[in-house]
Amino acid sequence: MELQLALDLVDIQGAKEIVNEVAAYVDVVEIGTPVIINEGLRAVKELKAAYPHVKVLADLKIMDAGGYEVMKASEAGADIITVLGVSDDTTISGAVAEARKQGTKIMVDMINVPDMAKRAQEIDALGVDYICVHSGYDHQAAGKNSLEDLATIKRVVKHAKTAIAGGIKLHTLPEVLAARPDLVIVGGGITGQENRQAAAAEMQRLVQAAW
Numbered sequence: 001m002e003l004q005l006a007l008d009l010v011d012i013q014g015a016k017e018i019v020n021e022v023a024a025y026v027d028v029v030e031i032g033t034p035v036i037i038n039e040g041l042r043a044v045k046e047l048k049a050a051y052p053h054v055k056v057l058a059d060l061k062i063m064d065a066g067g068y069e070v071m072k073a074s075e076a077g078a079d080i081i082t083v084l085g086v087s088d089d090t091t092i093s094g095a096v097a098e099a100r101k102q103g104t105k106i107m108v109d110m111i112n113v114p115d116m117a118k119r120a121q122e123i124d125a126l127g128v129d130y131i132c133v134h135s136g137y138d139h140q141a142a143g144k145n146s147l148e149d150l151a152t153i154k155r156v157v158k159h160a161k162t163a164i165a166g167g168i169k170l171h172t173l174p175e176v177l178a179a180r181p182d183l184v185i186v187g188g189g190i191t192g193q194e195n196r197q198a199a200a201a202e203m204q205r206l207v208q209a210a211w
């Protein structure tokens with residue numbers, strides 16, 4: 001099981017400062033969608049240049065032109081790129097084909113997918129690397145989490161790794177780990193803490209003990 005740090009509400013400099021503090025405790029650093037909207041793929045490029053040994057995920061949430069956008073993110077230095085599960089199969093297949101060419105990986109974000117079991121099976125058959133259940137900020141504000149969706153995809157997904165994101169904090173991590181995802185994604189649960197290093201270290205300890 002691995003731990004991914006999501007950096008959403010920062011600029012490039014802020015992202016670097018947080019990575020400096022917690023890089024030793026996480027397996028993947030995500031450049032979040034708001035950062036990419038504000039700063040472009042330059043954020044991925046600069047992070048990768050500053051930390052060449054860190055695995056970087058570009059949270060593009062691709063919805064169309066999968067091949068082209070994966071090519072651009074891969075060229076910027078991303079190791080993993082996200083595509084939306086609600087997008088067309090051709091978009092996902094195009095993303096997977098380009099990622100194979102580039103030596104990068106595809107994570108499908110299942111945010112707002114209506115039939116989780118059916119779509120997860122279809123997406124698994126398209127050869128993606130990760131399938132991620134996700135309660136986005138708007139879902140979190142409505143009190144939702146993705147534990148039930150994680151159980152659903154764990155039941156039907158045969159090839160891809162499973163991941164979970166959305167509002168995970170230190171006190172909710174144990175019940176997430178009990179559902180045994182391959183990857184746990186945490187943003188505010190680390191970046192919003194007074195002592196980010198301590199939060200990341202404790203999360204890493206729990207994640208490593210769980211698998």
Ligand SMILES: O=C(CO)[C@H](O)[C@H](O)COP(=O)(O)O
Nearest residue numbers: 006136166167168186187188
């Ligand atoms: O993709 C995202 C929002 O769309 C976030 O990166 C993801 O939800 C993780 O952050 P947090 O733990 O703060 O919810």
